[in-house]
Amino acid sequence: xxxxxxxxxxxxxxxxxxxxxxxxxxxxxxxxxxxxxxxxxxxxxxxxxxxxxxxxxxxxxxxxxxxxxxxxxxxxxxxxxxxxxxxxxxxxxxxxxxxxxxxxxxxxx
Amino acid sequence: xxxxxxxxxxxxxxxxxxxxxxxxxxxxxxxxxxxxxxxxxxxxxxxxxxxxxxxxxxxxxxxxxxxxxxxxxxxxxxxxxxxxxxxxxxxxxxxxxxxxxxxxxxxxxxxxx
Numbered sequence: 001x002x003x004x005x006x007x008x009x010x011x012x013x014x015x016x017x018x019x020x021x022x023x024x025x026x027x028x029x030x031x032x033x034x035x036x037x038x039x040x041x042x043x044x045x046x047x048x049x050x051x052x053x054x055x056x057x058x059x060x061x062x063x064x065x066x067x068x069x070x071x072x073x074x075x076x077x078x079x080x081x082x083x084x085x086x087x088x089x090x091x092x093x094x095x096x097x098x099x100x101x102x103x104x105x106x107x108x109x
Numbered sequence: 110x111x112x113x114x115x116x117x118x119x120x121x122x123x124x125x126x127x128x129x130x131x132x133x134x135x136x137x138x139x140x141x142x143x144x145x146x147x148x149x150x151x152x153x154x155x156x157x158x159x160x161x162x163x164x165x166x167x168x169x170x171x172x173x174x175x176x177x178x179x180x181x182x183x184x185x186x187x188x189x190x191x192x193x194x195x196x197x198x199x200x201x202x203x204x205x206x207x208x209x210x211x212x213x214x215x216x217x218x219x220x221x222x
Binding site: 004034043044045049051097098100101102 | 113140142149150151152154157159164199201203205208210211212213214215216
């Protein structure tokens with residue numbers, strides 16, 4: 001079964017500290033992986049996707065097929081990074097996203 | 110701006126009284142989705158349309174129905190809301206291509222009295 005696991009409900013760091021939000025998935029093929037973010041009082045929006053191999057707002061995520069992980073990282077957290085982060089998986093043969101339960105990131109000044 | 114719009118943003122209904130939530134998009138996307146999100150939980154897909162083709166999730170209760178009269182609009186009908194149906198309902202759209210992203214609306218928060 002396809003599944004996305006985000007083990008941390010809450011991650012609290014101070015400004016300038018490194019951040020890693022963990023995401024593990026279970027899927028037998030080659031999935032598409034995404035990170036979506038929801039800032040306070042805003043709609044859910046795409047942060048980045050693995051196929052783009054891009055850095056958005058200083059965040060990067062590398063797909064590790066051996067460990068079935070897609071952890072989100074940022075070397076120096078900013079207060080404006082405080083938000084809810086969802087990891088999501090899409091099987092290539094479907095149009096559907098499967099979301100993890102989300103991690104709330106709090107960045108303190 | 111091209112976007113996904115949901116109306117109303119807040120909806121209050123009574124137990125058992127039918128309610129309809131609305132979603133519209135100006136992105137001309139092929140796919141439209143409805144998710145249910147309860148507090149502290151992941152968005153849960155209820156169903157989606159690829160153009161006119163309706164795709165229901167196996168665990169979506171029969172109480173939930175959907176209509177897509179045209180490309181731009183999609184409706185979520187809850188025939189007999191129960192207290193357990195109180196949640197945020199999210200609409201999203203996508204082009205329907207490999208690797209593309211979903212664009213989300215702001216959501217409608219449903220309260221059932």
